[in-house]
Amino acid sequence: MAGPSKRSWNSLTVLSGFIVPKGELANTPDVADDSGSDDDEDGDMQWLDMNEIDDANAGVSVAAPKRLCNQLVHVRDKFGRVHRVKGRFPLQDPWWDLSVECRKSGGNMYLTTGYPEYRLNKNPSKDLILLFLKKYDVHPQHIEAFHNALQREPSLQEQPLNFENLCDIVEQYGKLNETTEAVSKQMLSLINFTGREESQALLAPTWLRFGPKLLPKRFYGLLLSKEERLKVLDTVTAQEPWKLGFGPIMYWEHRFIGCEATLDAFKHCNLLERFPPAEKDAIYIYDFIKSKCRREGHTFVYEKALHRRTFGDHNIVDRVKALQFLVDNKITVQLEGKVSLKRYYDYENNIKGGIGELLEKDKISKWMIDSDDLQGVFGEDEDQKRAAEFICKNPVTVMSGKGGCGKTYVVSKVFKVAHRQILEEEAAAEREEERCLNETDSLSRLEDMENSQEDQEGAGGEGIPEGSQATVSRSGKYEKEDSIGAILLTAPTGKAAHLLGKRTGLKAFTLHQVIWSYRNRKGDGWKFGDVRALVVDESSLVSVQTFSTLFGILLKHSCLQKLVLLGDVEQLPSIEPGNFLTDMYHSLAPIGWSIKLRTNHRSESKLIVDNATLISQQRLPEFDQERHFHEVRVDREDMLSSVVTRLLQNGRANDHKTSQFVAFRRKDCNIINEVCCKHYSQHCIKNAKNRSWFQVGDKVCCTKNANISLYVDPSVTPQPEKEEEKDKEEGKEKGQKSKKSGNDVRLCNGEIFFVVEDTTHISEKGKSRRWLTLDDLERQIKVDYHEVKSKGGLKHAWARTIHTYQGSESDTVLYVVGTPTRHQNWQHVYTAVTRGKKEVYVVTSPGALSTSVQTLPIFRNTHLRNFLVNVKISSYSVWFLC
Known part of the structure; x- marks a missing residue:
């Protein structure tokens, strides 16, 4: 391997060598930086739709992501020089030869600019092989005996000692005598079952080389795929690498889910030169469509924009042919001059089809909730009365309004009545069924008395024995108890779901919890199988992909009859492509299925609501200290720290349990968190x-959804049945998690806690384990520190970005507008101030607030509204005009 070499064209250093094992060098502490860690976003569930979930359950390969942290390692080049390198390395053992691009960062430190290429050392030393055996737990005495045999036995020296021949040499070693035979079997078992990385690397050298750059998060999981699947992947990488740039092709042709490399990844691998002309043109156009949709929230781009688009490092040879290639391979859909990514087209089209299916169900078997019990519940609020009537009568209701207008109050009252009516119907049905069974039993007894003895013997064994009927009945009852019932309350984040459940008094779930449950369901029964009504709160946060997946699952696997969407159409839409709530609200308004609640029922937030209305009209808010809406001036960006310090010292955010800083930029959040950490906890955040x-x-x-180990008192005997039930609820295999930690808790993205205790416990074996006791003001949980930090993405939370705090609320909100930018518009300011229930502070420079309020959001090009406006309803007859 070569040592560091300079590339003059971009001032990068290509560093080649291997990572020095930990502990080999003196005074080299292990340093990991979690600030730049990859976020696996709750595993693979964030990007699987219903069809992909079904395929994954059927055995299709899923490229599950793996979290990688920035780490400081020591790389030794072929000249023996050791260099400190900071980067992400999926493989770190010294028998992996690596090559990685770096930039010098003072002294002998290098910072990687990407991911490494790997090769398995073809000529390892004996010491390296022995180190390999030690890693995989071969007994030290067996390693020493094997090493001695290598030196003295000619039969073991016939083949060169390397990873390719290692198993053969170990087998040959086993033939020396009876003792070595037993040792050999044990060594082979450990090598084959725990040393899979190396054996798999021998099967896929091309994937080993390019995989870390092409699919860094999914490289390791794919490396450990089944042998035949890995060979397919290696063949594609070697012979047709362009296929890896198109996820749909990998899915339809080779049955891999989640395998799609970016254009930049191919550039870093220098693989674009292997692309045929049409495929090379296509990946540039495809990359442009993806980036534009992701950046601006579109689900389609206009074809004429693609014809005008030029690329600095590539001249498109045949634009028409490239576009047709994308259509032919089910990557895009072209319709009336619009080019959509097929997956987004399918999501929106599936939502339209699902609404149609819901309406057809309503036409065949209408579910009317009796509204007589709601008389007088909503006082003089006519909007709430109409909204309740909509939910009672219509299969679909979209309700929009600012915080405090009573959206969840309406839902709570209506579905409490519906729940009571459902229980009454079920009780009546059970009584009728029992009456029919009694009549049948009486008739059977009469027939038995009339039948001859011979007829009775002939009929014996054909019916279900009495004991069996009782078992079936008990089984049916058990399944019913497992069900969550007919009403499913959901929200996109854990915090929003918690608030929804608290306000309604019913159990609420995140959308992804329901999807997880579907993926991990066992047998025919499913806990959400009895759902008849779906309520989605904070729907502006919901993406078309997530809703399409959840909606499709419930339509197919439950008894869904009603859909209720709650939210505020003025708030920020999902950061993912699409404009779900706004499209649903405006498309269903003409037929009277959308309603806006206009009356504020929080007297202390009247000015907040009035100012939110002004902001939505692109007008500046009215500041009034007596009415708790304040302006805090900051003249320069570098004064933010001192302004926040002054606010804290003056008691403006004295209680961090009821106040929250919110900012547009993550950089501002870091500054605020540092100041708050010193103020409240007297230490730095790092x-x-x-x-x-x-x-x-x-x-x-x-910042991520995760199952985290709970502390279990060793003196208390665990209850396996309850643990298994919790695992089942969270979508894990029965007992899998409980075997590991004894108990666990599901923590959701967005949940805020206060650290009230930090303890370390020493086990009987002498192992220490750190536990944090977290308090969310309603419960306290004692969780594993390292798990909640890595798997749960634990972060300091005195300041949150507006995108991550949307869906939550506090008594006092302090919004930092920051430097004016075209990316911040009136919707950001509107969403931020409506997070405050009683008091709002706007921290802004003289022109920043005005610029932000007067900036319009980018209009999102979507199909969903056009799909839904073609729904015509007349006397509950439905036609979809394609």
Whole structure:
């Protein structure tokens, strides 16, 4: 391998060598920086739709992502020089030869600019082979005996000792005598079952080389795929690498889910030169469509924009042929001068089809909730009365309104009545069924008395024995108890779901919890199988992909009859492509299935609501200290720290349990969190090793959904049945998690906690384990520190970005507008101020607020509204005009 070499064209250094094992070098502490870690976003469930979930359950390969952290390692080149390198390395053992592009960062430190290429060392030393055996738990005495045999036995020296021949040499070693035979079997077992990385690498050298760059998060999982699947992947990488740039082709042709490399990844691998002309043109156009949709929220782009688009490093040879290639391979859909990514077209089209199916169900078997019990419940609020009537009568209702207008109050009252009516109907049905069974039993007894003895013997064994009937009945009852019932309350984030459940008094779930449950269901029964009504709160946060997946699952596998969407159409839409709530609201308004609640029922937030209305009209808000809407001037960007310090010292955010800083930029959040951490907890947010530092008194939040181990008192005997039930609820295999930790808890993205205790427990074996006790003001949980930090993405939470805090609320909100930018518009300011229930502070420079309020959001090009406006309803007859 070559040592560091300069590339003059971009001032990069290509560093080649291998990673020095930990502990080999003196005074080299292990340093990991969690600030730049990849986010696996709750595993693979964030990007699987219903069809892909079904295929994954049927055995199709899923490229599950793996979280990678920035780490400081030591790389030794062929000249023996050791270099400190900071980057992400999926494989770190010294028998992996690597090559990675770096930039010099002072002294002998290098910072990687991407991911490494790997090759398995073809000529390892004996010491390296022995180190390999040690890693995979071969007994030290067996390693020493094997090493001695290698030196003295000629039969073991016939083949060169390397990873390719290692198993053969170990087998040959086993033939020496009876003792070595037993040792050989044990060694082979450990090598084959725990040393899979190396054996798999021998099967797929091309994937080993390019995989870390092409699909860095999914490289390792794919490396450990089944042998035949890995060979397919290696063949594609070697012979047709362009296919890896198109996920739909990998899905339809080779049955891989989630395998799609970016254009930049191919550039870093220098693989574009292997692309045929049409495929090379296509990947440039495809990359442009993806980036534009992701950046601006579109689900389609206009074809004329693609014909005008030029690329600095590539001249399109045949634009028409490239576009046709994308259509032919089910990557895009072209319709009336619009080019859509097929997956987004399908999501929106499936939502339209699902609404049609719901209406057809309503036409055949209408579910009318009796509204007589709601008389007088909503006082003089006519909007609430109409909204309740809509939910009672219509299969679909979209309700929009600002915080405090009573959206969840209406839902709570209507579905409490519906729940009571459902229980009455079920009780009546059970009584009728029991009456029919009694009549049948009486008739059977009369027939038995009339039948002859011979007839009775002839009929014996054909019916279900009495004991069996009782078992079936008990089984049916058990399944019913497992069901969550007919009404399913959901929200896109854990915090929003928690608030919805708290306000309604019913159990609420995140959308992804329901999807997880579907993926991991066992047998024919499913806990959400009895659902008749779906309520989705904070629908502006919901993406078309997530809703399409959930909606499709419930239509197919439950008894869904009603859909209720709650939210605020003025708020920010999902950061993912699409404009779900706005499209649903405006397309269904002409037929009277959408309603806006206009009356504010929070007297303390009247000015907040009035100012939110002004902001939505692109007008500046009215500041009034007596009515708790304040302006805090900051003249320069570098003064933010001092302004926040002054606010804290003056008691403006004295209680961090009821107040929340919100900012547009993550950079501003970091500054605020640093100031707040020193004010509330008297320490910095990071320690000397640049790792996040959490102590008692900190305000923290989870940024990922995860199952985290709970502390179990060793003196208390665990209850396996309850643990298994919890695992089942969270979508895990029965007992899988409980075997590992004894108990676990599901923490959701967006949940805010306060650290109230930090303890370390020593096990009987002498192993220490750190536990944090977290308090969300309603419960306290004691969780594994390392798990909640890595799997749950634990972060300090005195300041949150507006996108991550949307769906939550506090008594006092302090919004930092920040430097004016075209990316921040009136919807960001509107969403931020409506997070406050009682008091709002707007921290802004003189022109920043005005610029943001007067900036229009980018109009999102979507199909959903056009799909839905073609729904015509007349006397509950439905036609879809394609």
